[in-house]
Amino acid sequence: MAPVIETIDIDRYDPEYRAWLREAVAKVQADANRSADTHLLTVPLPSEWGIDLYLKDESTHPTGSLKHRLARSLFLYALCNGWIRPGLPVIEASSGSTAVSEAYFAKLVGVPFVAVMAKSTSRAKIELIEFQGGQCLLVDNPCEVYEAAEKLAAETGGHYMDQFTYAERATDWRGNNNIAESIFRQMEREPHPDPAWVVVTAGTGGTSATIARYIHYTGRATGVCVADPENSAFFPGWRDGDPSASTERGSRIEGIGRQRVEPSFVPGAIDRMTRVPDAAAVASIRVLERLLGRRAGGSTGTGLWAAFRIIREMRERGERGSVVGLICDPGERYVDKYYSADWLASEGLDIAPYEAELNGFLRGDPR
Numbered sequence: 001m002a003p004v005i006e007t008i009d010i011d012r013y014d015p016e017y018r019a020w021l022r023e024a025v026a027k028v029q030a031d032a033n034r035s036a037d038t039h040l041l042t043v044p045l046p047s048e049w050g051i052d053l054y055l056k057d058e059s060t061h062p063t064g065s066l067k068h069r070l071a072r073s074l075f076l077y078a079l080c081n082g083w084i085r086p087g088l089p090v091i092e093a094s095s096g097s098t099a100v101s102e103a104y105f106a107k108l109v110g111v112p113f114v115a116v117m118a119k120s121t122s123r124a125k126i127e128l129i130e131f132q133g134g135q136c137l138l139v140d141n142p143c144e145v146y147e148a149a150e151k152l153a154a155e156t157g158g159h160y161m162d163q164f165t166y167a168e169r170a171t172d173w174r175g176n177n178n179i180a181e182s183i184f185r186q187m188e189r190e191p192h193p194d195p196a197w198v199v200v201t202a203g204t205g206g207t208s209a210t211i212a213r214y215i216h217y218t219g220r221a222t223g224v225c226v227a228d229p230e231n232s233a234f235f236p237g238w239r240d241g242d243p244s245a246s247t248e249r250g251s252r253i254e255g256i257g258r259q260r261v262e263p264s265f266v267p268g269a270i271d272r273m274t275r276v277p278d279a280a281a282v283a284s285i286r287v288l289e290r291l292l293g294r295r296a297g298g299s300t301g302t303g304l305w306a307a308f309r310i311i312r313e314m315r316e317r318g319e320r321g322s323v324v325g326l327i328c329d330p331g332e333r334y335v336d337k338y339y340s341a342d343w344l345a346s347e348g349l350d351i352a353p354y355e356a357e358l359n360g361f362l363r364g365d366p367r
């Protein structure tokens with residue numbers, strides 16, 4: 001005789017929670033609907049070069065950096081996964097910019113937010129998080145942020161967002177108006193619509209993954225270059241195919257360069273990596289200010305230095321074409337850092353030789 005198997009139901013459908021969830025998702029969607037696209041700026045280069053440089057200005061998002069996109073994606077992903085619950089906090093390990101943007105979305109959907117960050121994070125960013133209604137928990141060592149965030153989530157019953165794991169999968173890489181689709185749409189009427197290279201930097205690695213996947217998916221020949229600062233594990237990890245690569249010290253360039261190869265970094269999708277000296281990154285944002293009349297953060301400079309190297313190589317090979325980079329966040333956040341002579345001196349950074357090299361290159365001086 002066949003055994004009698006009892007049918008069991010466990011029904012956790014909660015109409016109150018579902019109504020809350022529906023409203024939370026709608027609020028995030030409405031916020032996206034109110035938002036405009038970011039500009040693709042042209043950087044003036046000598047016209048006889050036949051090479052065009054563009055920077056997508058991600059500093060104009062409501063929370064001032066490309067992390068606005070990530071925070072929106074992470075909130076939608078976590079909400080739709082049932083990971084965020086009314087009244088319970090969202091907690092994040094961050095070097096600052098993500099926390100600013102997540103604090104904004106937490107306030108939008110009405111949940112508390114706590115950022116766990118290294119105490120070296122710039123004062124301006126801490127103030128921006130608090131301005132958005134978030135709380136900051138500062139730890140001594142940047143390596144402690146992950147564990148401290150996880151622990152706090154366990155203690156409070158909240159949700160640890162974990163951008164360094166989920167950044168690459170929370171964003172729709174096939175399109176849906178992601179950063180890559182936007183760049184290629186904005187390039188459509190340019191002399192060289194498909195750039196030879198897109199140059200980005202990596203914090204989570206999410207931006208590079210999204211752009212690279214989109215390029216591969218749409219069958220383009222464009223290369224993806226990731227520029228990495230000093231003290232970052234991404235560069236040696238990628239070069240040596242070693243996911244366990246690590247560094248002793250934290251990155252001086254806020255937002256990018258990690259001491260471990262983050263799970264959200266997708267090395268196989270990347271064509272080229274450039275290790276950029278921190279002083280060269282700072283020199284590059286000085287030059288950018290002269291060219292564009294606006295200030296940007298250090299990660300923008302790191303990418304810009306790598307973009308100029310690619311342009312130099314294209315010149316040497318007599319190639320024409322376009323290169324696209326990013327303005328990741330505004331320089332106003334770093335007046336006491338990259339724009340401060342005292343800070344540069346205290347860090348032992350001499351930007352003069354790099355600035356002279358860049359200015360000479362832009363004048364067309366022989367090497």
Ligand SMILES: *Cc1c(COP(=O)(O)O)cnc(C)c1O
Pocket residue numbers: 065066067097098167201202203204205206207208254255256297299300328329
């Ligand atoms: C996060 C960040 C980046 C890199 O973006 P990822 O998608 O996380 O790799 C670059 N610049 C700034 C200022 C950032 O905050």
